[in-house]
Amino acid sequence: MLTIHTLGHVYITLAGKTIPVSAKALALITYLYLEKLPQHRERLADLLWNTPLSRKNLRVELARIRSAGLNIFPSSHQLLQLDEATSDFEPWCAQFNQNMNQPQLTAALATLRGIPLTGLEDLGGSTFQTWVDQQRWLMIQQVEHHLSRAYWRYARENQTWATRLISERAEALGLENPADALPETFEDAPPASKPVSDEPAVMSHRIRAIHFERPAEDAALQQAFRRATEHSQLILLHGPAGSGKSYLSERVARQFGWYIVRVPSLRSCRFVLASVAQSLLACCDPQDVQALQHVLLHPASLEEDVVKVGYALSRVPKQVLLLFEQAQDAPADLIPLMEFLFRAAGSSQRIFLISGRDCPIHVPLARALLHRIERSSSLELELSPLSNLSVQRALEAQFPFEPKQRLRVYAARLLQRSDGNPLHLLSLLDQAPTFEAVYTLSLPQSLRDSYDSEIDACSPELQQALKRLSVIYGRFDRRVARAVLPDLPLTQVDALLAQAVSRRLLVEADPEQPVHWSQGVAEPTGAYPSEFVFRTEGLRMTITSPLTASLRQEIRRRLMVAYADVLPGHAAYYARRAHLAEEALRLERLYHHRLPIDSPLLCPPELHPRLDGSVAPYSDLALAPHSDLAPDLETHVGGPPDPQLSRQTYSVYRSGHELSIVSSNRYGLPSTLRIEFPLPISGPPGPGLQVRWRLDLYRGGEELGPTCAPFPLRLSAAGSQTAHVLTPGGQGCYTEDGTVHQLEGAFVAGGWSEHCFALTPQELSARTLELSVRAVDVVLTIAELRWNGHSLLGEQPVSVMVPSPPRRMLSRE
Numbered sequence: 143m144l145t146i147h148t149l150g151h152v153y154i155t156l157a158g159k160t161i162p163v164s165a166k167a168l169a170l171i172t173y174l175y176l177e178k179l180p181q182h183r184e185r186l187a188d189l190l191w192n193t194p195l196s197r198k199n200l201r202v203e204l205a206r207i208r209s210a211g212l213n214i215f216p217s218s219h220q221l222l223q224l225d226e227a228t229s230d231f232e233p234w235c236a237q238f239n240q241n242m243n244q245p246q247l248t249a250a251l252a253t254l255r256g257i258p259l260t261g262l263e264d265l266g267g268s269t270f271q272t273w274v275d276q277q278r279w280l281m282i283q284q285v286e287h288h289l290s291r292a293y294w295r296y297a298r299e300n301q302t303w304a305t306r307l308i309s310e311r312a313e314a315l316g317l318e319n320p321a322d323a324l325p326e327t328f329e330d331a332p333p334a335s336k337p338v339s340d341e342p343a344v345m346s347h348r349i350r351a352i353h354f355e356r357p358a359e360d361a362a363l364q365q366a367f368r369r370a371t372e373h374s375q376l377i378l379l380h381g382p383a384g385s386g387k388s389y390l391s392e393r394v395a396r397q398f399g400w401y402i403v404r405v406p407s408l409r410s411c412r413f414v415l416a417s418v419a420q421s422l423l424a425c426c427d428p429q430d431v432q433a434l435q436h437v438l439l440h441p442a443s444l445e446e447d448v449v450k451v452g453y454a455l456s457r458v459p460k461q462v463l464l465l466f467e468q469a470q471d472a473p474a475d476l477i478p479l480m481e482f483l484f485r486a487a488g489s490s491q492r493i494f495l496i497s498g499r500d501c502p503i504h505v506p507l508a509r510a511l512l513h514r515i516e517r518s519s520s521l522e523l524e525l526s527p528l529s530n531l532s533v534q535r536a537l538e539a540q541f542p543f544e545p546k547q548r549l550r551v552y553a554a555r556l557l558q559r560s561d562g563n564p565l566h567l568l569s570l571l572d573q574a575p576t577f578e579a580v581y582t583l584s585l586p587q588s589l590r591d592s593y594d595s596e597i598d599a600c601s602p603e604l605q606q607a608l609k610r611l612s613v614i615y616g617r618f619d620r621r622v623a624r625a626v627l628p629d630l631p632l633t634q635v636d637a638l639l640a641q642a643v644s645r646r647l648l649v650e651a652d653p654e655q656p657v658h659w660s661q662g663v664a665e666p667t668g669a670y671p672s673e674f675v676f677r678t679e680g681l682r683m684t685i686t687s688p689l690t691a692s693l694r695q696e697i698r699r700r701l702m703v704a705y706a707d708v709l710p711g712h713a714a715y716y717a718r719r720a721h722l723a724e725e726a727l728r729l730e731r732l733y734h735h736r737l738p739i740d741s742p743l744l745c746p747p748e749l750h751p752r753l754d755g756s757v758a759p760y761s762d763l764a765l766a767p768h769s770d771l772a773p774d775l776e777t778h779v780g781g782p783p784d785p786q787l788s789r790q791t792y793s794v795y796r797s798g799h800e801l802s803i804v805s806s807n808r809y810g811l812p813s814t815l816r817i818e819f820p821l822p823i824s825g826p827p828g829p830g831l832q833v834r835w836r837l838d839l840y841r842g843g844e845e846l847g848p849t850c851a852p853f854p855l856r857l858s859a860a861g862s863q864t865a866h867v868l869t870p871g872g873q874g875c876y877t878e879d880g881t882v883h884q885l886e887g888a889f890v891a892g893g894w895s896e897h898c899f900a901l902t903p904q905e906l907s908a909r910t911l912e913l914s915v916r917a918v919d920v921v922l923t924i925a926e927l928r929w930n931g932h933s934l935l936g937e938q939p940v941s942v943m944v945p946s947p948p949r950r951m952l953s954r955e
Contacts, residue, residue, distance in 0.1 A: 616810015
């Protein structure tokens, strides 16, 4: 049957094969098909040609149609009618009245190739052109209606992969974006039929305003605003770019009804003064407005104008928050100006909030003001990364119809991928068609721009050094830095490293040392060689992105040589990245020779079993089906999370009686996190060691060639010769540092699991339980940890130790 394709540029097919005909023939066939009634030859000739030779032109065109193999018009009939034909429009509309999976919807949208009836607008006379315009308008109305109905049907089910596809297609064709319409307009849309196939949980295309809870920081700011009613306050708020410093400050200010004066840059005293004066114009009396306008339009000396602005600020009848951003850019001569404004602004009803990326002790302006202003009138507050609970609650508010157990898994994925940075996380939510796709997205451009501005402020020598160092994954020492920077003397390498640390582009990696969890104070136990790591993985990626492939390969070859003796497995990884197959094979053989004979690392990564028993590469854990999420074990989290402890690649925080561990997004050799719990004096043998936990994300990093096997969770009593290792697909045992590690792999990924281990006499006499994590990527939560019935997740202090990646050479002895 003849098919007329009208959704875009018009063409015709017969039995699936395109029929080449002229534009006038397409116009004739389309007109007869859409009109559905017989049309006289004379009328058709006048519509399409409107010339004295129009009848002859029609006869010629009909002959051409027949010669193309289309016997659809009898040669002797004066009335022409198209009886057996169809179009792509009706089946397309029918498709959008049912649910489609992703391939089906993609194919349906691909059918919508452009504006309907394209190519017919310049044919025939004015009457035919008017008819084309009317038909096109009717078809566009129906197309937009079907797209909108389908969009909001999918949106009510949180099927964001569908809403994103529909919205983007509509915008590409210049049609009305259904995301801009109100969903109430389409309440008559039929209920979704049973999906063709199960789709992954998805995110809505247009993310509504999302608020991430920060209960500790929010409470501290609110308390400062209350104190400001009696004494003006200085608040020093710091956190990385995108952490939400301005958002949180302005949100609290609006809650208390304060007037906000925002100064976006502190690079110039004049700019600061002008920004404050400009903002105060809206809330001052006429006399002060005139003085401020004089400051803006006819500036005098800086000292005189500072006095005028300070006097006007002191007379403002409203409560005022002065928000100064980018404190790290403030010059030294801004210090007396800020101090004067603070003291001249009035004894109450004023808050000076200075925000920046760096800790106040590293910012001259913040450090000076802290020393000069009374402690009772100042507050130093850091915005740490978001917690898993905060992200989960935000997702629950955004996607109320998605199962909460599943949202917890996705919150963990988003948190780990974004390092808890709200701006990065929101970008992932906005870009990703599904939660599973967050690992395929690049760094948000806004964060890249922020990192680029930090790099641009460095000297050319430091920029070149950082570019070469950015090829290194994870932490490195002076020896490795020297190998990457071979043309520089050691003293200059040390100087550049010191500059990078002072600018907070590099940070010194934490050595192994005990930390009292209840106090958060580190107590070093000895001297350790300094190691360095980039402040964030996003910063490293931004620096390394413009490097040429040849330069990367040259640096990787140098890293291969630098690590060959001490870490042959890691050297083999760089050899593979440098496409040195023979060297990689040689180093892998040396690496395997040095590993203990029972090490799990001898098993090739491609043979590592998943939880379902299949064979697959190391990767993120597959999400458990809905039925495996164990909703009956889901715990209610009461209360905000305690302040978290961050050490190197891990963040540890408690929420109620739950202990959560989240790795950073940094890629490099996995370090080991050890948390020590003091044990109660054991009585008679009881239920033993009990743990209830969930693992939402895990990747060990075996491909990097570590010397010790990674794992998501290990439990061992101090002095015992046995450790219990919970790891995907774990079976059997192996020995590490003289301790037998019993592997346990029977647990649910993305759901709660319970384990109970009988205690040996040696374990019963122990006084400390060590909980360890060693992975590149991990998100886990421990809801219960009991020792013979005694809960260990109470209020007892917990000490945390993070050692460096093992550097010792392994041997079979």
